[in-house]
Amino acid sequence: MLEIGSPAPDVVLEDTDGRAVRLSGDGRAVLVYFLRSTTCPVCNRHVRDLVxxxxxxxxAGVRVLVAAPEDPPxxxxxxARRGIPFGVLAGRDGTPHELLGLRKAAFGSVQRSGTLLVDAKGVVRLARGATLPTGGYDGKAIAAAVKEL
Incomplete structure (x- = not known):
């Protein structure tokens, strides 16, 4: 996972509509929540909190994205089923998780979840990653980091 205070990597991610997405460069902060899977009940609860x-x-000028490890369809x-109002990043050539350091744990069998906040200048302000989905999201930590932007 990325370190707080480090520059966000210049990676190009892809949303479910096939559009290229970058973590910085549009003058807004971006918050990315990385689901363990679209079927994870804990992860879905975290997405509902973001909604x-x-x-x-x-x-606060924060663009929210949700990263799913599954393929775009x-x-x-x-x-669509959940009525998610945010852009959803999906895997094509590797997953968004892998591109940003959330590699699978437990011998490659368990997808990690996490949260990443990048400020408008492209600097990482919050970075969490966890094997258990309960540790990948902290609403209070997000609120505090956003307040400090």
């Missing part, structure tokens, strides 16, 4: 916080995050179907 509840959408207004406050937008008011599966991630797009999940987004």
């Amino acid at each position: 509840r916080r959408a207004g406050e995050l937008a008011a 599966v991630a797009a179907a999940w987004k």
Whole structure:
């Protein structure tokens, strides 16, 4: 996982509509929540929390993205079924998780979840990663990091 205070890597991710997405460069902060899988109940609860916080995050100038390890059609179907208002990143050539350091754990069998906040200048302000999905998201830590932007 990336370190707080380090520059965000210049990687190009892809959303479920096939659009290229970068972590910096558009003048806004970006928060990415990395799901363990679209079927993980804990991860889905975290996404619901982000949806509840959408207004406050937008008011703070934070763009929210959700990264799913599944391929684009599966991630797009999940987004539509759940009514997710955020862009959803999906895997094509590797997953968004792998590109940003959230490699699978337990001999490559368990996808890690996590949260990444990059400020408008492209600097990492929050980075969490965990094998158990309960450790990959902390609403209070997100609120505190966003407040400091």
